[in-house]
């Protein structure tokens with residue numbers, strides 16, 4: 001049985017988007033491919049209002065989270081974390097042999113400049129954190145964090161995991177002035193999984209020249225050389241790129257600000273429902289994600305509730321990480337509409353009333 005996804009990714013993909021990918025294959029060293037690649041890069045720059053390099057690689061977003069760490073540091077990073085995905089980046093850095101200065105912020109709380117005050121030492125080469133922590137539904141102010149990092153250590157690079165933030169909320173790319181901003185196709189771009197995207201700064205590329213062992217797949221200098229002529233380094237997911245080109249056109253015609261406002265409306269509906277029907281939402285007030293609602297379960301038997309929901313054709317997401325048992329999550333991003341959220345919430349009401 002097919003179900004409508006209100007998950008945290010992969011998310012619902014609209015029929016017109018699926019249809020846009022149904023095209024004859026082209027080779028990735030053709031003129032047609034170059035046009036497709038170049039169009040996508042330009043549309044990403046336009047929609048995110050940036051002139052940073054835009055890199056594309058086949059893989060999930062983690063390919064570029066690892067890539068940014070491998071190119072942007074040789075020995076020491078600082079990882080700020082308030083949940084599972086912040087911890088994941090720290091793990092990636094450590095598995096790549098970096099020493100990581102860790103800053104742990106309580107789950108459910110936003111990471112704030114005061115959490116890192118006096119902590120960014122001179123030998124930290126790269127500071128990394130998650131914009132929108134998908135395990136807790138917290139959206140931190142990355143512009144404020146980046147400013148604090150630069151004041152303390154102007155040479156430190158900054159990598160921001162924007163996997164569930166980009167295209168759902170305004171991440172203010174220019175104001176943030178980060179060195180790597182990473183996301184993928186299966187979240188607020190509302191496409192199938194399979195393509196990682198990185199916005200990359202000049203500073204990151206300069207640093208990469210000094211770092212040994214950048215690998216092959218994740219070598220940003222190799223990727224840059226190909227990207228400059230609108231090629232991918234290795235075979236790209238061409239069908240998915242047709243879909244991405246289509247989605248970017250849709251985003252341009254909706255308008256990015258209108259898109260962010262739609263995400264805000266959906267988030268407000270879910271928060272209001274959680275306050276009325278259950279025990280509210282988990283993340284602290286003022287820093288709540290507009291792409292993922294993380295709801296306190298209260299007394300709810302989630303597994304039973306979710307099986308009834310699935311039987312009616314709707315799928316949401318379990319809690320994640322340390323708060324897996326006490327929360328559950330509703331994805332409201334991409335091409336999902338307030339009307340669809342309204343429908344989901346009324347079915348959830350019916351189940352609770354049964």
Ligand SMILES: Cc1ncc(COP(=O)(O)O)c(C=O)c1O
Nearest residue numbers: 060061062085134161163164184
């Ligand atoms: C905030 C965040 N970072 C990283 C990831 C990992 O992304 P991917 O599975 O595309 O590598 C996810 C996936 O859910 C995420 O939500």
